[in-house]
Amino acid sequence: MKEQDNEKFKRIDTLIDRFIHNEMTAEEEAQFMAEVKADAELSEYVRTTMQLIKGVQKVAQEDDKNMVQMLKEASPQDAYSASGKKYPAYRTMRFWQSCAAIAVAACLCVFVINQHITNLRINETINNVDLPTSMYERSVEEPKDFTSIAENISEGKFLTSTIVQLEAMYQECITPEHTDTQTQAVVGWYLIKAYIRNGQKEECIPILEQLIKNNERDADAKALLKQLK
Amino acid sequence: MTINSTNETARTLAKRFDEIERKTIPFLRHRYGQQLRDEELEDVFRDSCIVVYKNAKAGKLDKMTSTLSTYQTQICINLCNKMINRKKGLNVVPLTESADDLREERALSMDKVSQLSDAVSENECDDSEAVFLVREVLKKIGEKCKHILMGMYADHFKQEVIAAQLGYTSADAVKATAYRCKKRFKEMFTSSHH
Known part of the structure; x- marks a missing residue:
């Protein structure tokens, strides 16, 4: 009996499906309607099915309408929080915070560009200083050879040991008994180049001041001192 | 606040x-x-x-x-x-x-739904009451049945889509479950109604 009922309702389900999808001929429709009206159980089944279809659509419409209204009223933070996405930090900034962030970024940019330009000028100045690769000192017969020092500085190799070597030579040059200012200038400039190549700009200043003291017309020393300061 | x-x-x-x-x-x-x-x-x-x-x-x-x-x-x-x-x-x-x-290629005709509904209507309850009852039944009928019924009659999803959403292997499985869900809906709706 139950099996028969199942078959009956399955058949009616198919007919309902065809009817509501407008797939029946007028004759089939009339036959279907007559069958439904003649059987109270079928009528009840069809009625409940129609209430299901209309009810489900109405429920979905109401839920969607409420959801859309809620989305319209929701803040971006609510929407991001509901979606599980992280709300972008910059969006929570107030106007003055955004302005401050932009100002800081602009200052940083100006600072970086300025530093870059200064470095370019410093490099240009020291590249302009032409230094001999060997020279005679008045009191010594052997010439001082700067070939390997010049190579190390230009290639940026063994800078620490080159600086130690040049510092020793420079200390020797500036002793009171040593009066050869030309040697002082050559060693001093090599040391300055090595310091700059090694990023030790501060150490160049006393050497440049000494060079200017020895020769007030040393334009390169004056220009570099100005740039470093 | x-x-x-x-x-x-x-x-x-x-x-x-x-x-x-x-x-x-x-x-x-x-x-x-x-x-x-x-x-x-x-x-x-x-x-x-x-x-x-x-x-x-x-x-x-x-x-x-x-x-x-x-x-x-x-x-x-x-x-x-x-x-x-x-x-x-x-x-x-x-x-x-x-x-x-x-969505289903066959369009559901709401005119036909109304026509059939009017033909079997006994004016026992108004629309808003029916919607309230449907909502109550959907809350209790179970996640899977709610999903299938909403998918078929509100979203008008193809049965293949509903099958994929539920992790079923075929659309036939959806059809069989849909029949059981409708039957359960009918029982629950009728008992709520009375």
Whole structure:
């Protein structure tokens, strides 16, 4: 009996499906309607099915309408929080915070560009200083050879040991008994180049001041001192 | 006060998005599982929530021709296609707002539903009461049945789509379950009604 009922309702389900999808001929429709009206159980089944279809659509419409209204009223933070996405930090900034962030970024940019330009000028100045690769000192017969020092500085190799070597030579040059200012200038400039190549700009200043003291017309020393300061 | 109401809104929205996600992710996995990982699908869904939010704000959802669930699924499909194209290094993204490939090709005629409804109506309860009862029954009928009935009659999803959403292997399984769900609905609705 139950099996028969199942078959009956399955058949009616198919007919309902065809009817509501407008797939029946007028004759089939009339036959279907007559069958439904003649059987109270079928009528009840069809009625409940129609209430299901209309009810489900109405429920979905109401839920969607409420959801859309809620989305319209929701803040971006609510929407991001509901979606599980992280709300972008910059969006929570107030106007003055955004302005401050932009100002800081602009200052940083100006600072970086300025530093870059200064470095370019410093490099240009020291590249302009032409230094001999060997020279005679008045009191010594052997010439001082700067070939390997010049190579190390230009290639940026063994800078620490080159600086130690040049510092020793420079200390020797500036002793009171040593009066050869030309040697002082050559060693001093090599040391300055090595310091700059090694990023030790501060150490160049006393050497440049000494060079200017020895020769007030040393334009390169004056220009570099100005740039470093 | 504002903070509480904001949290409440977020919670309610999250609950609704969760409901949609539970059926959308399995469907996307079924369709794009070969090309996209689960985390990517979840990202796609989260992005789709923001798209829905922005479109609602812009008034684009005021006159929808489909349910929100169908609409969001279609957005997810578009986002998945976009992601796959980006992975392949393609710039051309064929975006579509249409939900046609998800929905039944046979259009449900509401005129016919009304005609049949009028023919068997006994004026026992008005529409709003019936809707209230349907809502109550849907709450109790179980997640799977609710999903199938909403999918068939509200979203008008193809049975293949519902099968993918539920992780079924075929549309026939949906058909068989739908029959059982309708039967259960009838029993629950009749007992609530009386």
